Amino acid sequence: MAKLRTRKHKVVLSRSVGGDTGITILLTLLGIFMVLPMVYVISQSLKPLDELWMYPPRFLVKNPTPNNFRDLFRLMNDSWVPFSRYIFNTVLNAVGGTFGHLFLASMAAYALAKIKFPGSKLIFETIRTSLMFHSTVTAITSFMIMAAFKMIDTYWAIIIPAWGSTLGLYLMKQFMDTHVHDSVLESARLDGASELRTYWTIAMPMVKPAWLTLIVYSFQGLWNAGSSIYIYSEQYKSFNYAIGQITAGGIKRAGASAAATVLMMLVPIMVFVITQSNIIETMGSSGMKD
Amino acid sequence: MAQKTAKAKAVARKDMSYVQWILKEMRRNWVAYAMIAPYVIIFALFTIVPVVLSVVISFTDFNMLQWPNFVWLENYITLFFADDTFLLACKNTLIFAAIVGPVSYLLSFLVAWFINELSPKIRAIVTLIFYAPSISGQVYMIWGTLFSADSYGWVNATLMELGMINEPETWFRDADWVMPLCIVVALWTSLGTSFLSFIAGLQGVNRDMYEAGAVDGIKNRWQELWYITLPSMGPQLMFGAIMAITGAFGFGAVVNALAGFPSVDYAAHTIMHHLEDYGSQRYEVGYSSAIATVLFLIMIGANMIVKKLISKVGS
Numbered sequence: 001m002a003k004l005r006t007r008k009h010k011v012v013l014s015r016s017v018g019g020d021t022g023i024t025i026l027l028t029l030l031g032i033f034m035v036l037p038m039v040y041v042i043s044q045s046l047k048p049l050d051e052l053w054m055y056p057p058r059f060l061v062k063n064p065t066p067n068n069f070r071d072l073f074r075l076m077n078d079s080w081v082p083f084s085r086y087i088f089n090t091v092l093n094a095v096g097g098t099f100g101h102l103f104l105a106s107m108a109a110y111a112l113a114k115i116k117f118p119g120s121k122l123i124f125e126t127i128r129t130s131l132m133f134h135s136t137v138t139a140i141t142s143f144m145i146m147a148a149f150k151m152i153d154t155y156w157a158i159i160i161p162a163w164g165s166t167l168g169l170y171l172m173k174q175f176m177d178t179h180v181h182d183s184v185l186e187s188a189r190l191d192g193a194s195e196l197r198t199y200w201t202i203a204m205p206m207v208k209p210a211w212l213t214l215i216v217y218s219f220q221g222l223w224n225a226g227s228s229i230y231i232y233s234e235q236y237k238s239f240n241y242a243i244g245q246i247t248a249g250g251i252k253r254a255g256a257s258a259a260a261t262v263l264m265m266l267v268p269i270m271v272f273v274i275t276q277s278n279i280i281e282t283m284g285s286s287g288m289k290d
Numbered sequence: 291m292a293q294k295t296a297k298a299k300a301v302a303r304k305d306m307s308y309v310q311w312i313l314k315e316m317r318r319n320w321v322a323y324a325m326i327a328p329y330v331i332i333f334a335l336f337t338i339v340p341v342v343l344s345v346v347i348s349f350t351d352f353n354m355l356q357w358p359n360f361v362w363l364e365n366y367i368t369l370f371f372a373d374d375t376f377l378l379a380c381k382n383t384l385i386f387a388a389i390v391g392p393v394s395y396l397l398s399f400l401v402a403w404f405i406n407e408l409s410p411k412i413r414a415i416v417t418l419i420f421y422a423p424s425i426s427g428q429v430y431m432i433w434g435t436l437f438s439a440d441s442y443g444w445v446n447a448t449l450m451e452l453g454m455i456n457e458p459e460t461w462f463r464d465a466d467w468v469m470p471l472c473i474v475v476a477l478w479t480s481l482g483t484s485f486l487s488f489i490a491g492l493q494g495v496n497r498d499m500y501e502a503g504a505v506d507g508i509k510n511r512w513q514e515l516w517y518i519t520l521p522s523m524g525p526q527l528m529f530g531a532i533m534a535i536t537g538a539f540g541f542g543a544v545v546n547a548l549a550g551f552p553s554v555d556y557a558a559h560t561i562m563h564h565l566e567d568y569g570s571q572r573y574e575v576g577y578s579s580a581i582a583t584v585l586f587l588i589m590i591g592a593n594m595i596v597k598k599l600i601s602k603v604g605s
Contacts, residue, residue: 019511027404034420034478041432056447108329117319118312123330130337131532133589134540136562137582138340140569141347145335164332167483195321224427229570240427247431254435265426269418272425276414283490287525288532
């Protein structure tokens with residue numbers, strides 16, 4: 001019989017010291033690989049000009065300064081389309097796309113998970129299969145469809161397709177399958193509540209982690225969206241695209257572009273820190289059965 | 291009373307034909323159809339219709355200007371027999387996907403497994419460290435600065451300092467280096483959704499099973515992993531695989547940003563780039579639709595194979 005020993009009051013299997021050390025070393029090496037480029041971006045964004053062009057280059061900043069961020073804001077003020085416009089575009093797309101997706105996808109997920117009707121299996125299978133391919137495959141024909149609806153070069157070209165994205169619906173449906181019990185819904189229906197009411201007042205409050213996850217995923221996708229083939233007017237382009245233009249400015253903007261990257265990454269990272277436990281809980285039911 | 295109605299219903303169903311019964315069920319559940327309609331219409335319009343349309347257009351010579359003619363398999367014949375760049379793109383895509391997909395999958399699982407026994411607080415911090423690169427937008431651009439082509443680039447300067455090279459390497463502008471480097475960057479950003487799914491799956495494995503396993507003679511963590519953990523995580527492993535495959539085919543943006551378009555000597559040219567080239571730059575929509583259809587089939591095929599493999603885990 002294997003030896004049992006306790007670790008933090010939980011009974012776990014015997015763990016060899018060699019294995020523990022090996023795993024710790026491997027994990028540390030991988031962690032360093034992951035974190036070094038991030039440290040380098042932050043360090044670059046704080047370097048004064050002479051340190052950015054020092055030879056040999058230093059990895060870490062010696063005399064940190066906020067000048068790059070100041071430069072970035074000056075560059076933003078000088079741009080042809082005001083930067084506030086790019087920020088407005090990104091926020092509008094992210095908020096509009098995310099909330100539309102939240103309502104449409106959660107409503108559909110509820111019906112697919114909790115109402116038995118002819119065709120529900122087929123529809124869910126189709127949606128699930130579409131998780132398997134990347135959206136670039138459909139970019140050109142999507143363009144034609146948007147052109148037919150006169151959506152090209154408007155906010156709708158970004159917002160409406162986001163409403164129909166698949167991962168959010170998939171996670172929501174799986175979570176409802178495991179966390180919303182039929183008996184609770186049954187008693188609400190017996191009390192005469194309509195399906196729409198049951199969905200909104202009973203099921204939705206029970207799946208808070210799932211809709212937080214859906215919001216985070218959708219928001220991240222839209223926040224990080226760069227240039228799009230559906231948008232060509234400068235005044236509809238995204239913040240991320242504009243940041244890319246600063247980065248493309250080459251050598252003299254190295255500091256400002258690092259500062260911009262840091263600003264851009266702060267938002268999704270903070271959102272994830274706040275919602276992490278909810279996302280992990282949602283992922284608990286993300287599994288696929290066959 | 292209730293029993294009586296149930297009985298009456300059962301009889302009624304037997305009396306109806308299958309079609310009649312389906313129609314009756316559909317009428318009874320009209321609310322469900324109303325609830326899924328808004329989502330399904332948008333999903334169909336921007337996912338299903340484009341795929342179908344793409345397959346249809348791939349048999350034509352559509353170019354956005356003239357009325358299309360059916361040319362049947364001509365686009366496909368050109369692709370496979372006359373377009374050397376496409377064959378190169380196929381090779382590059384398969385190399386990319388065959389490395390990035392499995393490695394990112396294993397990496398996601400191993401890291402999730404390593405951190406599973408850490409305390410919740412530390413686990414949350416380590417999760418953030420590994421997950422952050424995949425959500426931080428264009429932060430991967432920093433690899434271009436680290437590996438910049440002159441001696442001011444940190445990697446070049448360090449290697450020269452150490453005496454390993456005499457001249458600065460051109461990295462992303464060098465046909466021999468661009469692929470391996472893009473693969474490393476793609477891996478760096480690849481601990482995403484599947485990683486989170488694995489963390490959750492590992493947390494969800496029933497603790498009692500580990501104790502029972504210990505009693506039954508499981509000796510070390512590797513046996514525990516193979517006989518208990520993996521079999522109870524089947525669904526997560528499947529979901530993670532699909533996310534990893536989709537991710538492994540979607541690295542085009544990373545290559546564009548770091549290696550430029552087209553990459554040096556087409557060394558990192560993938561099917562995705564070929565598609566963009568013909569679709570959104572040359573407007574040869576018929577031809578690019580054929581490329582898209584081939585890519586679509588490759589993606590679905592890769593998923594089918596992986597599904598087969600994963601259903602064998604732990605059995």
